[in-house]
Amino acid sequence: MTAIEVRGLRKSYGATTAVDGVSFTVAQGEILGVVGPNGAGKTTTVECLIGLRRPDAGQVRVLGLDPERRRRELAERVGAQLQESEVPAGLRVAEALRLFAAFYRRPDNWRAVLERWGLTPIADQAFGKLSGGQKQRVQLALALIGAPELVVLDELTTGLDPIARRDTWTLIGDLRASGTTVVLVSHFMDEVAALCDRVVVLTRGRVGAMGSPQQLTADAGFDSLEAAYLALMREGR
Template identity: 55%
Template sequence: MAIIEVSGVSKSYAGRAALSDVALTVHADEIFGIMGPNGAGKTTLVEIIEGLRAADSGRVRVLGMDPRTERRRLNESLGVQLQNTELPDNLKVREALQLYASFYRSPADWPAVMATWGLTEFSDARVGRLSGGQKQRLVIALALVGDPLLVVLDELTTGLDPSARRETLSLVRRVRDNGVTVLLISHFMDEIEALCDRVAVLSRGRVLAVDTPAALAERVEERTLDTAFDKLTGGGGE
């Protein structure tokens, strides 16, 4: 079953192409990665998928819906973790989950979500006093409290120490294991290799390849996705 269908999508800003004829399909119950150098068009593509931005041309369907014209209905089944999720330092963990749950008509049971993600003992802790790993657990819990079928995780581990990164990667696997399709935007090659069933490589607004991380490396006769990425994008990294 296709969860995301993008076909022939293009987008320009002031005459400059951000996306050119982009096409990809994300299937149910997979972790699908999007990676590319700075300026590759990742943010524009994800915002179009989320319904935050309109494409100039092409077709987009997310869970069978048009994200622009059916955005309100789509939001009931879509969880989003933004690259810079900022919560008030004085907000308590339970207050954050209660607040986010109130945004949905049929949310998950927020105390159960809090327990699932190991946050119950921190329920009265203020966000500003959480560790990096604890904050990421909260961010994921907030993205899931609406009981979504699809969750978008954008640069989830940026700025985390190695221990918190390992914990967060484990949490992402648990999201998928709980039956939620994951769209993961990342510039960490090891993260993509460890988590993603398939990955799309973007460069200069175009999709260069869509395949498993291992197959992408084999395609350009490299042992690792890191060096394969450099070859695919002409040496451009993030």
């Protein structure tokens, strides 16, 4: 079953074309990595997926729904952790989880999420007092509090220490095992290689390459996804 279908997606800001004819699909339960340099159109693409941006052209379907016309319905089924998302500085961690859980008809148990993400020791701390890594974990937990069928994660592990990064990878693997579809935007090729079933490489608003991490690595003739990716960028694809 297809969870996401994107056909000919285009989006411009004035004279600047951010996304220029992007097409891809994501199967239910798949983890898709979206990679590319800054300005390649990654964030604009995922914002179109969840209804935060209106495409200029093309078709987007997420869980069978048009994100622009059915955004409220889709919000019940999709979670997102975006680069620009923020939590009020004075809100305590447990309060934030409890509040966000109230937005959904069938949320996950917020206390269980608190424990699962290792947030119990900081449950009573205000968000504004947390370290960068702690804030990131809270935002990830909030993205999952609605027990989503699909979750979009933009720069998943930025700011996390190596142990927290690996723990987060394990939790994302658990999401896959539960059947949750994941779209992961990342600059970390080791993360993409470890977690993703397939990868879309965006460059200058277009799809430069697409395939499994193993396929992209082999096609480029290298022994790591990072080396293959860097070669693609040097070629200007």
